[in-house]
Structures are given as C-alpha cells and as structure tokens.
Amino acid sequence: MTYARVFQSGNSQAVRLPKEFRFDVEQVEIFRRGDEIILRAIPSTAEGIMDILAQLPNDFMATGREDPPSQKRESF
Template identity: 40%
Template sequence: MALSSDDHREARLFRNNKSQAVRIPADFELPGEKVMIHREGDRLIIEPIRRKDLLEVLAGLTPLGPEDEFPDIDDGLLPLKEIHL
C-alpha cells in the first residue's frame, strides 16, 4: 500500500529508559534496523539509513599511493588454478 504525503496518523510516545520513543504504526514501517533523525524547527524528520551498494563502497575508497607497500608474497604457498569465465 503506497502512502501519499497527505496520509497522517496519530502515534504514541513512550519512555524507554531515559529516551523518548515513538511507536510507529505498521503502515508507516521503515526498512532496515537504523534511521537518521534530524530536527527542522519543531519537527523531527526520521529517514531510513539505506545500505550502500558495492559501487558506493568502492567510490568511497581512497586510491593507494606509491608509499603504500604490499608484503612480499611467496608464490609457492598457494597453487594457482585456471579460471574459465
């Protein structure tokens, strides 16, 4: 069921130890296990944290420079296997 921006529901606030929590109705459920929350005036905005895909992870890596050294590898430790693609 797709929700439009006009859909509003009342939700309950409760205490969880020293934190205030909100009980989100099932039809407003967010994906994942974590959210990002920020304040805009007197509003709280809650957004799901999206898992990065492989291309995003790779784009965030810094290239290795000439000062980065790899350890010597003993070629005799691992047998090489031919791979057919």
C-alpha cells in the same frame, strides 16, 4: 491524519510507529527541521542520495547563495 504514541523506554523517549510507517532498516537518521523531527532511512548508495536530492523544492537556492568576498592570502 495518522498519530503515533510517545512513551518512555528506560532513560530514552520512544515513538511507536503505526504499521504503515515501518522502516525496513535497523537504523534511521534523525534530525530537526524547524519544529519537525524527521526520521529517514540512511542512504547507503549514490542512488539513495540522488533520491533525497530529488525531494528538494524546485525553488531551492533559486536566488543563488551569498558567498563571502574572496580573501587575499600569502602564497605558500
């Protein structure tokens, strides 16, 4: 397992990434997934988005999704 060092940089916390984890972009997307913090290059094309979608597990939404019942509303 590879580790990274966490340190303070001004008022921000920073992480020094090992060489093999370097990004080739100037900005990354950051988000939490459970107790993980994920960093990834921001997809700028449809191809990039398709690559991200391809990483979803095979059983993603296998049981479908639960939609609320339709609402009756007045016509415009």
